[in-house]
Amino acid sequence: MRIKLLAAALAGAGLVAALPAQAATEIQWWHSMTGANDERVNNIANKFNASQSEYKVVPVFKGGYADSMSAAIAAYRAKNPPDIVQVFEVGTATMMAAKSAIKPVYQVMHEAGEKFDPKAYIPAVASYYSDERGRMISLPFNSSTTVLFYNKDAFKKAGLDPNKPPKTWEELAEDAAKIKAANAAPCAFTTSWQSWVQLESSSAWHNVPFATLDNGFGGMGAKLEFNNPVMVKHIELLGQMAKDGRFTYVGRTTEGDSKFYSDNGCAMNTESSASYGNTKKNAKFEFGISELPYHEGVKGAPQNTIIGGASLWVFSGKPKSHYKGIAKFFTFLSSPEIQAEWHQGTGYVPITKAAYELTQKQGFYEKNPGTDIAVQQLLLKNPTKASKGVRLGNLPQIRNIIDEELESVWTGKKSAKAALDEAVKRGDEELRKFQRANSGK
Amino acid sequence: MASQKRAQYPVGWLPYALVAPQLAITLIFFIWPASQALWWSLLVQDTFGLNVQFVGLLNFRELFADTYYLNSFWVTGVFSTLMTGSALVISLLLAACCDYLIRGTRAYKTLLVWPYAVAPAVAAVLWAFIFSPGAGIMTYALRVWFGYDWNYLLNGGQALTLVVIASAWKQVSYNFLFFLAGMQAIPKSLIEAAAIDGAGPLRRFATVVFPLLAPTTFFLLVVNIVNAFFESFGVIDTTTQGGPVRATQILVYKVFQDGFKGGDLGGSSAQSVVLMAIVMGLTVIQFRYIERRIQYA
Numbered sequence: 219m220r221i222k223l224l225a226a227a228l229a230g231a232g233l234v235a236a237l238p239a240q241a242a243t244e245i246q247w248w249h250s251m252t253g254a255n256d257e258r259v260n261n262i263a264n265k266f267n268a269s270q271s272e273y274k275v276v277p278v279f280k281g282g283y284a285d286s287m288s289a290a291i292a293a294y295r296a297k298n299p300p301d302i303v304q305v306f307e308v309g310t311a312t313m314m315a316a317k318s319a320i321k322p323v324y325q326v327m328h329e330a331g332e333k334f335d336p337k338a339y340i341p342a343v344a345s346y347y348s349d350e351r352g353r354m355i356s357l358p359f360n361s362s363t364t365v366l367f368y369n370k371d372a373f374k375k376a377g378l379d380p381n382k383p384p385k386t387w388e389e390l391a392e393d394a395a396k397i398k399a400a401n402a403a404p405c406a407f408t409t410s411w412q413s414w415v416q417l418e419s420s421s422a423w424h425n426v427p428f429a430t431l432d433n434g435f436g437g438m439g440a441k442l443e444f445n446n447p448v449m450v451k452h453i454e455l456l457g458q459m460a461k462d463g464r465f466t467y468v469g470r471t472t473e474g475d476s477k478f479y480s481d482n483g484c485a486m487n488t489e490s491s492a493s494y495g496n497t498k499k500n501a502k503f504e505f506g507i508s509e510l511p512y513h514e515g516v517k518g519a520p521q522n523t524i525i526g527g528a529s530l531w532v533f534s535g536k537p538k539s540h541y542k543g544i545a546k547f548f549t550f551l552s553s554p555e556i557q558a559e560w561h562q563g564t565g566y567v568p569i570t571k572a573a574y575e576l577t578q579k580q581g582f583y584e585k586n587p588g589t590d591i592a593v594q595q596l597l598l599k600n601p602t603k604a605s606k607g608v609r610l611g612n613l614p615q616i617r618n619i620i621d622e623e624l625e626s627v628w629t630g631k632k633s634a635k636a637a638l639d640e641a642v643k644r645g646d647e648e649l650r651k652f653q654r655a656n657s658g659k
Numbered sequence: 660m661a662s663q664k665r666a667q668y669p670v671g672w673l674p675y676a677l678v679a680p681q682l683a684i685t686l687i688f689f690i691w692p693a694s695q696a697l698w699w700s701l702l703v704q705d706t707f708g709l710n711v712q713f714v715g716l717l718n719f720r721e722l723f724a725d726t727y728y729l730n731s732f733w734v735t736g737v738f739s740t741l742m743t744g745s746a747l748v749i750s751l752l753l754a755a756c757c758d759y760l761i762r763g764t765r766a767y768k769t770l771l772v773w774p775y776a777v778a779p780a781v782a783a784v785l786w787a788f789i790f791s792p793g794a795g796i797m798t799y800a801l802r803v804w805f806g807y808d809w810n811y812l813l814n815g816g817q818a819l820t821l822v823v824i825a826s827a828w829k830q831v832s833y834n835f836l837f838f839l840a841g842m843q844a845i846p847k848s849l850i851e852a853a854a855i856d857g858a859g860p861l862r863r864f865a866t867v868v869f870p871l872l873a874p875t876t877f878f879l880l881v882v883n884i885v886n887a888f889f890e891s892f893g894v895i896d897t898t899t900q901g902g903p904v905r906a907t908q909i910l911v912y913k914v915f916q917d918g919f920k921g922g923d924l925g926g927s928s929a930q931s932v933v934l935m936a937i938v939m940g941l942t943v944i945q946f947r948y949i950e951r952r953i954q955y956a
Contacts, residue, residue: 284920291922295708312922316707468793469812470902477793615921622904629813651923655705 242267242274243539245547246300249277250286250528251360254495255564262560266550273543283309283528284614290533294319299533301540302547304359306528307346308613311434313531314355315611315656321534321541323548324353330545338552338570342522342596346607347529350435356529357548358569360560362492363523363592364411364419366390366511367478370504372485375402383486383508387455390486390511394464397485405466405484407459410474412467413620414526415488415510416456417444422605423510424448425518429649434609438653442616442645445638448516453627453634460628467628470621479505490526491592494565507588509595521605523595527566562586567593611652616645693935699928706922718929727905728913728930735909738823739887746827746883747876750834755864757835758842768839775832779893786825787898811899815906818899822907825898826891834879841875842868881945888938910934 251259256279263275280286283306290303305313313320327334336344336354342363347356370380376397384390394406409415421428426448434440459465466484468477478487479501488510497505512519530551532544550556557573560566562582568574574593577583583590601607610616623641626632632640700718704711722728757767774782789797792810801807811817845868853863869876892911895901901908901916908916911934918927 288919288922291706312706315705316709318709319707467813473793473812480793482793612921612923615917615923618916622902625813625903651926655703655923655925656710 242272243537243543245273245275245302245540245543247275247277247302247304247530248280248286248290248300249304250281250283250306251279251304255360258560258563262551262556265556266547269550270546273546275543275547287312290531294533299535301536301544302530302532304528305356305531307526307607308617310347310356310529310607311609311611311613311652314349314609315438315652319534320355321532321536322349322353322355323357323530323532324355326532326541327545327548330542332545332549334545334549338572340567340569340571340574340593340596342601342606343525343567343569345601346525350432356531357551358525359528359530359551360492360564360566361525361527361529361569362490362566363525363596364415364423364488364510365491365523365591365595366486366488366508367493367497368486368506368508369403369478369483369501370506372397372403372503376400376485380504380506383506384511385509386514387452387511388514391455391459391464394459394486398464403485404482405477406464407486408466408468408474408477408484409456409487410469410472410489410493411526412470412624413617414490416452416624417449417620418608419510419523419526420452420512421449422522422524422601422607423512423520424516425521425602425604426516427604428608429610432603433607434611435603435606438611438649438656440610440649442610442642442649445635445642448513450635450638452513453624453638457627457630457634461630465628467625476500491567492527492565494589495563507591509591518602520595520598522598522601524605524607525567525596558582562589565589565592567596610649611656612648615648619644619648696928696931696935699924700932701925702928703925706924714925718925719933722926722929722933727908730905731908731910731913734819734905734907735888738819738891738907738909739884741819741823742827742830742887742891743880743883745823746830746834747879749827750831751838751876753831754835754838754842755868757839758868759860771835772832774829775836777829779826779829779890780897782829783822783825783894783897786821786828790821811903813903815903818903818907822891822894822898825894826887830883830886834883837875837879838872841872845871877945877949880949881942884941884945885938888934910937 247263249256249259259277263277267274278300280289280303283304286303287305287309290299290305293299299319324334324336336348336352339354339358343358343361344354345352346361347358348354366383368383373380373383373393376393377400378393378396384393390407397403397406418428421444426446427433428444429440429442431437431440456465460467466477468474472489472493474484474487475489475493475496478484478489479497481502491507494507509520510523530548532541552570554570554572554576557568557570558576558580561568561573561577562580568577574590574597578590599605620641623632623637623644627634627637701713701715702711703714703717753767753771757764757771760767777785789795790809790811792798792812795809798809801809809817811821849867849871850863853867858866888909889911891909892915895907895909895912896915899907901912910930914927914930914934917923917930921927
């Protein structure tokens with residue numbers, strides 16, 4: 219028995235010695251992309267694998283965002299995490315707080331000697347995933363932002379100019395009234411992702427802080443402050459529109475998207491720019507894309523909107539060879555060609571300026587009007603402390619709370635002020651819980 | 660006394676070996692996780708487990724200070740009463756009809772059992788589709804025929820109704836099988852005697868059939884309540900996710916939401932400990948007080 223073991227060990231050692239770096243190092247990449255985007259992810263990995271022989275990136279679909287993140291954390295607790303995991307934007311603070319579990323991207327790139335310039339990335343995208351010193355912690359992958367989709371046919375029917383979408387919320391409210399009066403659509407206006415669109419991104423768009431300590435970038439002691447006069451006024455207007463039937467609420471996530479392009483759809487929807495693909499495929503009418511509306515008279519508005527989507531995180535504790543491969547893959551992934559292709563196919567924004575310029579050069583925006591609105595919104599101004607993103611722990615729970623409180627405004631149970639005050643109070647409790655669970659590091 | 664014979668088995672390893680698999684399963688899948696939950700309920704930790712602090716009963720104190728948690732108790736009570744009640748009454752009615760029928764029972768029986776084969780999540784998607792505020796056929800019918808505005812995403816009462824319907828629908832099949840089997844086990848002579856005495860079908864059901872069904876009803880009551888507490892999870896997750904404004908957030912769903920979605924393992928463990936205590940308590944009460952009044956035939 220002992221001899222056998224010894225022989226096996228020797229054979230193993232011999233094998234390792236005989237095949238230095240012959241077999242490609244496998245890099246596990248857990249992601250949450252479904253359907254056509256799942257195929258795109260596989261394509262990207264295949265292209266990378268074909269471009270060199272040292273490393274092999276293996277993409278694995280691990281369920282929705284929340285599922286794959288839980289799975290990766292569970293795998294980490296079981297001491298066997300993947301090399302790379304795709305985490306949605308609301309999980310950013312949780313990942314960032316787990317300092318010893320993750321390896322920051324800037325460090326991965328630096329140690330591997332890969333050329334890496336954070337300035338090449340779109341500022342509003344990079345800032346969301348950078349630490350307080352501007353160092354990129356995770357690699358932006360699929361990012362989208364909040365825009366307005368509108369039905370041009372319904373606009374014509376209501377006697378509105380289909381090439382003049384509303385710029386401000388006041389105009390949107392008026393247009394919605396006209397659409398309703400003319401019965402130009404079964405529903406005048408709806409929204410997807412109400413917390414992200416109407417509060418998180420809208421705050422940035424008006425350059426008002428969502429939370430203290432630079433929206434949480436400055437530390438875990440942040441407190442929510444979206445119950446400010448600008449946001450109260452905004453939610454009040456939407457509440458008023460819900461009351462008189464100009465705003466139809468259909469759900470917390472993407473329900474608004476499918477409502478928009480369905481046969482008894484809404485004439486306008488504020489939603490993620492990434493729903494472009496689905497809308498284009500399903501809408502039986504001519505639609506337009508325009509900037510997210512803002513409120514007139516708010517100083518600094520419009521500023522820039524913030525992103526949603528996901529980024530790629532690298533786990534710590536892997537062999538050095540893995541990090542070299544990851545760095546090479548990240549460089550490949552950020553190359554203008556790959557990024558431009560991803561952007562054009564999915565409706566996600568290009569994450570680098572070079573990819574944006576390449577797409578411009580290829581004439582994509584002329585052929586597909588409206589697809590550059592999202593990136594222009596992100597590039598409008600340099601992000602401020604209030605507009606570079608939201609870095610809050612327990613953000614999924616806070617979004618739940620916001621959803622609940624907003625729903626009570628849409629149903630007329632609470633005033634906008636009372637609901638936002640309550641959301642801030644309850645959300646702060648979540649922040650304190652997160653702070654307590656993560657303190658001492 | 661000496662004549663009373665007792666079988667004697669040599670006490671060796673065999674009995675232990677025979678119960679070992681069952682014991683192992685209980686230990687691994689019940690005792691171990693349950694004790695972990697008990698231990699974790701006394702800790703506060705981040706999701707990665709990098710920072711673990713012992714906090715005593717803090718999680719429990721916070722839980723009972725949280726009005727939304729207390730609300731969850733109320734929702735669970737209402738939900739399980741409605742679901743158990745409607746599932747029992749409807750299945751009893753269907754079973755009685757089926758038992759009374761002479762022709763075609765087979766077809767009815769088969770059809771009525773079908774829903775039980777549908778997974779909870781699938782059943783929920785089905786019902787959610789029928790009652791969808793955007794495209795649901797029932798939403799349309801309610802608006803056109805009754806002028807009733809149905810939107811379970813905004814109306815808590817409607818949301819609760821929807822999850823009760825979807826969960827009860829499945830449970831009816833299960834209950835139906837047991838009720839029907841129970842009814843067919845009742846000796847025909849008893850029913851015939853009652854009929855000769857001049858009792859109509861309703862009277863026979865009330866005075867003969869239903870009392871004799873008591874053990875079945877009791878068994879189903881326990882099973883249904885446990886089901887309402889735990890199995891309804893799939894239905895709620897696929898339809899309302901506990902909303903709107905926590906109108907359908909029953910205890911087990913809150914455990915999932917806080918623990919798996921929220922990463923609050925301490926708070927979630929504390930909730931599961933409370934839930935464990937409640938279900939154990941309920942079962943004890945049912946067996947001690949209700950079972951006493953039941954006569955087994």
